[in-house]
Amino acid sequence: MRALRAFGAFWYDFVVGDDWRLFAGVVVALAATAALAGAGVPAWWFMPPAAIGLLAWSLARAVRRKDGDRSRAG
Numbered sequence: 004m005r006a007l008r009a010f011g012a013f014w015y016d017f018v019v020g021d022d023w024r025l026f027a028g029v030v031v032a033l034a035a036t037a038a039l040a041g042a043g044v045p046a047w048w049f050m051p052p053a054a055i056g057l058l059a060w061s062l063a064r065a066v067r068r069k070d071g072d073r074s075r076a077g
Contacts, residue, residue, distance in 0.1 A: 028057045
């Protein structure tokens with residue numbers, strides 16, 4: 004049982020990582036791409052802007068969090 008729990012913890016950490024919100028955003032973007040493709044719309048264009056948007060959102064959250072730490076220290 005311990006090995007199964009360690010295996011699951013590894014995969015959770017590997018796939019989800021530090022930010023579950025970013026993981027959820029990727030899942031939503033993949034689902035939207037699949038829905039577009041299923042509707043017959045060429046969907047190749049959807050993932051690059053979604054990835055760039057998720058990266059920008061993640062960086063903005065990290066910078067905001069870092070600035071909050073700095074203001075508390077001063």
